Amino acid sequence: MTEVVDRSGGSGRTVNTKTGPNAGTTSGTGTSAGSRGGAQPAVDVAALGEQLLGKWADVRRQSRGLAGEPELHKTEGLTHTEHRTRVFGQLKYLVDHNAVHRAFPAELNGADDHGGNVAGFEELVTADPSLQIKAGVQWGLFGSAVMHLGTAEHHAKWLPGIMSLEIPGCFAMTETGHGSDVASIATTATFDEATGEFVIHTPFRAAWKDYTGNAANDGLGAVVFAQLVTKGVNHGVHAFYVDLRDPDTKEFLPGIGGEDDGVKGGLNGIDNGRLHFNNVRIPRTNLLNRYGDVTADGTYSSPIASPGRRFFTMLGxxxxxxxxxxxxxxxxxxxxxxxxxxxxxxxxxxxxxxxxxxxxxxxxxxxxxxxxxxxxxxxxxxxxxxxxxxxxxxxxxxxxxxxxxxxxxxxxxxxxxxxxxxxxxxxxxxxxxxxxxxxxxxxxxxxxxxxxxxxxxTFEGDNTVLLQLVAKRLLADYAKEFRNVDFGVLARYVVTQATGVAIHRTGLRQVAQFVADTGSVQKAALALRDEEGQRALLTDRVQTMVSEVGAALKGAGKLPLEKGAALFNQHQNELIDAAQAHAELLQWEAFTDALREVSDPGTKVVLTWLRDLFGLSLIEKNLAWYLMNGRLSMQRARTVGDYINRLLVKIRPHALDLVDAFGYGEEHIRAAIATGDEKTRQDEARAHYRAQRASGNAPVDEKVLLARTAIAARGRRN
Amino acid sequence: MTEVVDRSGGSGRTVNTKTGPNAGTTSGTGTSAGSRGGAQPAVDVAALGEQLLGKWADVRRQSRGLAGEPELHKTEGLTHTEHRTRVFGQLKYLVDHNAVHRAFPAELNGADDHGGNVAGFEELVTADPSLQIKAGVQWGLFGSAVMHLGTAEHHAKWLPGIMSLEIPGCFAMTETGHGSDVASIATTATFDEATGEFVIHTPFRAAWKDYTGNAANDGLGAVVFAQLVTKGVNHGVHAFYVDLRDPDTKEFLPGIGGEDDGVKGGLNGIDNGRLHFNNVRIPRTNLLNRYGDVTADGTYSSPIASPGRRFFTMLGxxxxxxxxxxxxxxxxxxxxxxxxxxxxxxxxxxxxxxxxxxxxxxxxxxxxxxxxxxxxxxxxxxxxxxxxxxxxxxxxxxxxxxxxxxxxxxxxxxxxxxxxxxxxxxxxxxxxxxxxxxxxxxxxxxxxxxxxxxxxxTFEGDNTVLLQLVAKRLLADYAKEFRNVDFGVLARYVVTQATGVAIHRTGLRQVAQFVADTGSVQKAALALRDEEGQRALLTDRVQTMVSEVGAALKGAGKLPLEKGAALFNQHQNELIDAAQAHAELLQWEAFTDALREVSDPGTKVVLTWLRDLFGLSLIEKNLAWYLMNGRLSMQRARTVGDYINRLLVKIRPHALDLVDAFGYGEEHIRAAIATGDEKTRQDEARAHYRAQRASGNAPVDEKVLLARTAIAARGRRN
The missing domain is CATH 1.20.140.10 (Butyryl-CoA Dehydrogenase, subunit A, domain 3)
Known part of the structure; x- marks a missing residue:
């Protein structure tokens, strides 16, 4: 592992060079104004840090405190089995430090604090992502399912053990044969009226539960998702509480089997595994029955009449x-x-x-x-x-x-x-x-x-599949809005107030009406460096992409199934791109909203540069689209890259402040190269050469000698 | 680790759909014509496979045979120390199977076969990249340095032990303080006339050798790169043979120290480490003296007068x-x-x-x-x-x-x-x-x-640094060609025969003169789906980018050092992009050259689609550039994406053939999901549902039931 580059010929150096007047200026930690004397804006690191901590700042600080403790840090180089053991111990540590119960009901010593719970949970990732995800399996998935899908009896019976880690458990949803398509899982839970039990069964190999955290070793219980069948009717996916292992022997209970998923690309502190069920009988009351129940005589009932909405609500x-x-x-x-x-x-x-x-x-x-x-x-x-x-x-x-x-x-x-x-x-x-x-x-x-x-x-929803859900929503909102409108007209890339409303109705963000207000995208482009110009360009792109695909898909629903599907597939790539553009706009809007909350003027200037860099980078990434669709002229498009380069130079002096504001200490970052050691080494090297030059004993470079000789020779010739 | 997506509302399915008439058609392994009857072109998998094996087909086959043996396969889940032990054993296995000596001289039982040696070496990566790289350290770097930088005496003394692995060794070039910038390494080798020895010395911490394979454990010897100083003159970087460890005790010899780089992101079968030298004395004759020597009285001599060219030659x-x-x-x-x-x-x-x-x-x-x-x-x-x-x-x-x-x-x-x-x-x-x-x-x-x-x-030259070397070369060739030309004119994106020549003179590829021949880029763009159209667009982009940067940098060399450097830095990003565009053109040209060697008509058709997909993907990636610079019209640019989508559909039936032609067996691929198990699982699942439907005992879907009830109710009302 050696890095080699020749720099012969002398001109190699000129390729790597220094930037303008700010080169070498690094602001220190803390407010950077003092050291520079007012010409430059300065970032108020403390205030910005507070803003970044957000609404649940206290919880985050508390959780960062825990995450900074060596007991919770990932030990590198362990085998996956050693790592699993360590992480299981860390989960107990979290319980002992009351770090994981915020979302649970107050009557069970929780805090009914959902936002705070997630905020605290997120911060654990800096200690070890395995710790975070194993905690997520136990309390965020297994525990949450019992809490949200179960009812009072279930809460009383299982939540205390789940909260205390007495019952480590699994969230057994995904199957080998079905990842993101949960509605198609094949495990069945068939009600047997004769005994008043559900029979959990895995009909074939592809229906094994897979990638399930806690399944390989630790899980004593599980929430198992299965198709609920009673009286010959399949009522769709429901959740069932199933005991998996004997708490004493840790052996699988009769009818249950499984295997270890083995080493993974990462997260090896978690014992993911597979589970299968051979006609395993559980009491009727083990159905987590908040959204669907079965009486002793096998009659199904649900507070939600539509099977589709019921499924959505349960997974929601x-x-x-x-x-x-x-x-x-x-x-x-x-x-x-x-x-x-x-x-x-x-x-x-x-x-x-x-x-x-x-x-x-x-x-x-x-x-x-x-x-x-x-x-x-x-x-x-x-x-x-x-x-x-x-x-x-x-x-x-x-x-x-x-x-x-x-x-x-x-x-x-x-x-x-x-x-x-x-x-x-x-x-x-x-x-x-x-x-x-x-x-x-x-x-x-x-x-x-x-x-x-x-x-x-890819977990908790494959990213590509999630973006398709977003696209589906964008199309649905679009169709709702324009049920009676001629799609052909809309498709001709006409940006009207109406399309602005369509996006608005996604209910996600109040997107600005800049384009509608000014009536001209071209005018907006003139101001691509301004907030409103960026907003107009980004918004317009989402609107146009959605309306284009909407128009192309018009009537797809009325085609025979196979033809309609083929038509959709021909636009799958565009749909995903539109969803991504929408999500990027949401990020840009959020950044812009946040700027309004900044009161310190220096911070505001620097953060605005950073927001502009984000906006311009998005526009640069999709520059072809803006050009192809006549949103930017060739001349204007050519300025985007230059403007980005100028923003880089402006941001350079504030780079350290901007990462210091994240508020993470060395106990979270824990990178040997980010401790100042590098500076010590560089300073030592430079001091060495300085001293050598000062001593007069530095060896002369052969190149310098040759140059001197050449000059001398020339002198003699002249 | 669970994947969740709701598909409520019924319309989710329409987002994921099937493609046109070829959907579901998968060609089998082997020539795919037979099963389809002539309408579709077919790939001759065997012939294509032979072409892909290239000039050193036999060596590749032999090496693949070795790489397929379980003894050489990576065992997953080992600790890094266990993995190191396994890989060291595998190196001995390679020696025993005569797999690593092709490049060495025939008189030492090598084969003087440089191309074949590299071809065989490459194929080892499928067994375990650690094995490949550890072998590369031993024979490709350590052994090669002795062979190419040393002379007969060195060869006789060390090569047999290196070839047999009796002397595991290091290639000690990179230092903690200098990665890709080898010319700046700080380790010194100062000649002591009094004793006739070189003194190898590490002046400060940043000058420790780092990331050095075989340094942590196995290395008994090393080729150490250091600044050669004699008689007060630094003659630049030279290579020295240094004994590191006692062959019996495996302890460092006096004056030598080091440490283990520890666990890495990968390649953990290699014991990378750090080395430092405290005035370690080695015989004068340990200088690998092919390109530079020092006599007993300390006089330096070299067959290459220029220090720059000498450095280039040694590293070359x-x-x-x-x-x-x-x-x-x-x-x-x-x-x-x-x-x-x-x-x-x-x-x-x-x-x-x-x-x-x-x-x-x-x-x-x-x-x-x-x-x-x-x-x-x-x-x-x-x-x-x-x-x-x-x-x-x-x-x-x-x-x-x-x-x-x-x-x-x-x-x-x-x-x-x-x-x-x-x-x-x-x-x-x-x-x-x-x-x-x-x-x-x-x-x-x-x-x-x-x-x-x-x-x-990043190793063997950081990618970003390497692309800058390419850019430097492109600029140098450009400058050479146009020393007397007005840069301003060239910079105005004029594509002339002359610029075509400039690129041609890089000596890398015979790039076509299409643009020059037709005299019109616009005309070329009309044919963007054709070979010549793609070539024109790709070539023109490189030429224009280089000439633009060349013009912008005109005179940078005459500016004061700091200003010249700043000017270069302002164009660093463009320079790297230009180098990348050049490299992509080379890949496209190579693909196009290869098409000419295909004799089977069906294979040629399919490979041409694939080449077009590559070319069009490059053009799509840089579409903004083509639009901004007036190379493509808005209308034409909008067709690129559609054309790519159509190519995907055409290629679909040949996808398996195209990967089968790579010629790797299951012993190389070794992925559980690529063994046919998935098909078995899917077939089992479908058979289950088929049988269930046939039996008449399949549960009725609640949704279907609701629909029937609604229809019945409507019937009653009517």
Whole structure:
């Protein structure tokens, strides 16, 4: 593992060089005004940090305190079995420190605090993602299912043991044969009127429960999802409480079997496994019966008449998984950027602008582009997450809990979780590469975190599938709005107030009516560097993409099944792109909303640069679309890249402040290269050469000698 | 780890649907004509496979035979120390099977076969990347350095022990403080005339050798790179043979110390570590003196007068590292795609186009886009690699070994290695996600291979730095060509025959003169689906980008150092983009060259679709550039996406053939999901439901029941 580059010929140095007047200026930690004297705006790190902590700041601080404790940190290099043992012990530690009960009912010593619970849970990711997810399986999935899908009797019977970890349990939903398509799972729960029992059965290999946390070792109980069949009718997917293992011997109970999923790409502190059931009988009352029940004589009843809405409602209680993954992904991106940016302010490589000192990495334009664009996205994703979390709390606290609220929450989570989890992987990888070989060492954590976060992009809803749910919602809202309108007209990329309303009705965000107000996209483009210009461009793109696909799919529902499906498939890629554009707009709006809450003027200036960088980066990424659709002229489009480059230079002096505001300490970042050691090493090296030059004993470079000789020879000739 | 998606409301199914007339048609292994009757072109898998094996087909087959043996396979879940032990044992296995000596001199039982050696080495990656890289450290770096930088005496003394693994050794170049910037390493080798020895010394912490394979445990010897100082003059970086450890006790020799780099993000079968030297004395003759020597009285001499050229020549012998990483990255991409595409032809998810059967994943448009675009790039990278390997063999065999040949080889390797290694990471990740949760299980290998391949993008030259070397070369050639031309004119995006020549003169590829011939880029754009149209667009982009940056940087060399450097930095991002565009063009040209060698008409048709998909994907990725620069009209640009979608449908029936042609067996792919087990599971599930329906005992769906009741009620009312 050796890095080799030749720099012969002398001109190699000129490729790597220094940026403008701010090169080398690094602001210290804390408010950066003092050291610079007013010409530059300064970030109020403390105030910004407080804003970033959001509504549940106290819970986050408390949880960060715990996450900073060495007992909870991931030990690298363990085998997966050792890691599992450690994480199980850490779960007990969380119980002992009252860290995991906030969402549970007050009468069971919980706090009925749903938003706070998720906020606290998210912060655990910095200790060890395995710890976070294993806690999520136990309390966020297994416990939550009993709480939200069960009723009083179930709560009294199982929640205390679940909360105390006396009953480690599984959330047995996914099957080998069905990932994201939960409605098609094949496990059955057939009611036997003769005995008053449900019979849980796995009909074939593809119906084994799979990837189930706690299944391989620890799970004593499980919430098992199965098709509820009674009196010859399948009432769809319901949840059943099933005892899995003997609490003393830890052996599977009769009729139950399974196997270990083995080593995984990450999260090896969790014992994922497979489960299967051979006509396992459970009491009728083990049906978690909040949304559907069966009487002793086998009669099914539900407070929700429509099977579709019932399914949606039952699974809807589980949205918190997606909400918390969104938050955890943002937290990890912050950790990675804090480490990589700190290192880049200390690390020197290649001397371009002077004969003695090498450049600090963060002064290279490409390095700024790699890290600052991701810093901007991380801020956007963080602000969007805070809005999602508040929406989640509104729904689950009952403050705003209509059907529409729940659907909006579902759609918002389905939009944001894909972007933030993909962003976390991208950021971890870019940071790891930006730190070179050092980034690959586990002591610097990028590779470890990346491995653990990998599965976040496909679990709790595959990202690609989630974006299709968002697209479906966008299309449905669009169709509702324009039931009586000629699609052909709309499809001709006409931006009218009406389409603005269509997007507005998704209920997700109050998107601005800039385009409608001004009546001209071209005018908006003139101001692409301004907030309203960015908003107009981003909003217009979503609206146009949705209306284009909507028009193309007009009448698909009336075609024979196979033809309609084929038509949809021809537009699947566009649909997913439209959903992503929508989610990006939501992030941009959240960032922009957050700017309004900043009172310190210096902070506001710098954060506005960062928001502009985010907005312009989105526009640059989709520049072809804006050009193809006549939204930007060739001349204007050519300015986007330059403007981004200028923003990079402006943000450079504030980079450290912007990551310091995340508020994570070394106990969370724990990267050897972000401790100041690099600066010590660089300073030592420079001092060595300085002393050598001062002593007059420094060896003369052969090149210098040759040049001198050549000059002397010329002198003799003349 | 559970995947949840609601599909309530019934319309979810329509988002995931089936593609056109070819949906569900999967060609079998082997020539696919027979089963289809002539309407469809067919791929001659055997002939294509032979072409892909390339010039060193026999060596590859032999090496694949070895790589398929269980003794050489990675065992997952080991600790890093266990893994190291296993890999060291595997190196001995390679020696015993004569697998690693092809490049060494015939008189030492080698074969003087440089191309074949690299070809064979690349194939080992499918067994375990740690094995490949550890072998690369021992024979490709340590052994190669002794062979290429040393002279007869050194060969006789050390090569036999290196070849037999009696002397495991290190290639100690990179330092903690200097990664890719080798010229700046700080370790010194100062000649002491009094004793006739070199004194190897580490002046400060940043000068420790780091990330060095074999350093933590196994290395008994090392080639140490250090600044050679004699008589007060620093002659630049030279290589020295240094004994590191006592062969019996395995303890460091006096003055030498080091530490273990510990667990890494991957490649944990290699014991990377750090080394430092405290005035360690070695005989004068331990200088590997092919390109620079010191007499007993301390007089330095070299066959290469210029220190810059000397440095370039010494490091140039090490280009094979980059060549072989390029090939290994292509091999891994093939393995990943073979597994993911096989799985996608068997896995069913969501039923869209019929009420009973679910869709095969590979019939979804998005899935095709995710996998086929990467399949096309893999073919392109593979063909480009074969050209690189032949160029490498030409130089190292002495067949074509001018200075210019060596520089071209260096530049070509610096262009291709970044693209193929990034592509491997991207492909592994996309394949892992395309396989959902199953993709995350180590038994399916994507995550394991990705972790191991991660460091390929920064070692043997950081990818970003390598692309800057390419850019430097492009600029230099450009400047040479236009020394007397007005840059301003060129910069105005004028495409003339002259600029075509400029690119041609990079010596890398005979790029076509299409633009020059027709005199019109616009005319070329009319034919963007044709070979010449694609070539014109891709070539023009490189030419224009280089000439634009060239014009912007005009005179930078005459500015004061700091200002010149700042000017370069303002264009660093563009420079890297231009280099990447150049490398992509090389891949496209290689693919196009390969088409000419295909004689089977059906294969030619299908491969041409795949080449078009590659070309069009490049154009789509850079569509904004083509629009901004007036190369494509808005109308034409809007057709690119549609055309790509149509190509996906055409390629669909041949997907399995195209991965089968890679020629890897299950012993290389070793992914549980690519064994046919998934098909068995799916067939079992469908048979179950068929039997249930046939029996008349299938439970009725509540939704169906509700619909019937509603109809009956309506009947009663009427």
């Amino acid at each position: 209680t589980l949205v918190q998984g997606r909400v918390s993954l969104d938050g955890a992904a943002v937290a990890v991106s912050k950790i990675a950027l804090a480490a990589a940016i700190r290192y880049a302010t200390e690390r020197r490589q290649f001397n371009a602008s002077s004969h003695t000192d090498e450049e600090v990495l963060l002064d290279y334009q490409r390095h700024q582009r790699r890290l600052f664009t991701r810093l901007a996205t991380t801020y956007a994703a963080g602000f969007a997450h805070e809005q999602l979390l508040q929406k989640f709390d509104d729904v689950f606290s009952g403050a705003h809990d209509t059907d529409e609220d729940r659907q909006d929450l579902e759609t918002l989570a389905a939009a944001l979780k894909p972007l933030s989890t993909w962003h976390a992987l991208d950021t971890l990888q870019e940071c790891r590469e930006a730190c070179g070989g050092a980034g690959f060492l586990i002591e610097n954590r990028f590779a470890s975190l990346r491995a653990d976060m990998d599965v976040y992009v | 012998t090490l280009v094979q590292g980059r060549v072989s990483l390029d090939g290994a990255a292509v091999a891994v991409s093939k393995i990943a795609l073979a597994a993911a595409i096989r799985y996608a032809t068997e896995r069913r998810q969501f039923n869209a186009s019929s009420h009973t059967d679910e869709e095969v994943l590979l019939d979804y448009q998005r899935h095709q886009r995710r996998l086929f675009t990467r399949l096309a790039t893999t073919y392109a990278a593979g063909f480009a690699h074969e050209q690189l390997l032949q160029k490498f063999d030409d130089v190292f065999s002495g067949a074509h070994d001018t200075d210019e040949d060596r520089q071209d080889l260096e530049t070509l390797a610096a262009a291709l290695k970044p693209l193929s290694t990034w592509h491997a990471l991207d492909t592994l990740q996309e394949c892992r996600e395309a396989c959902g949760g199953a993709g995350f299980l180590i038994e399916n290998r994507f995550a394991s291979l990705r972790a191991d391949m991660d460091v390929y993008v």
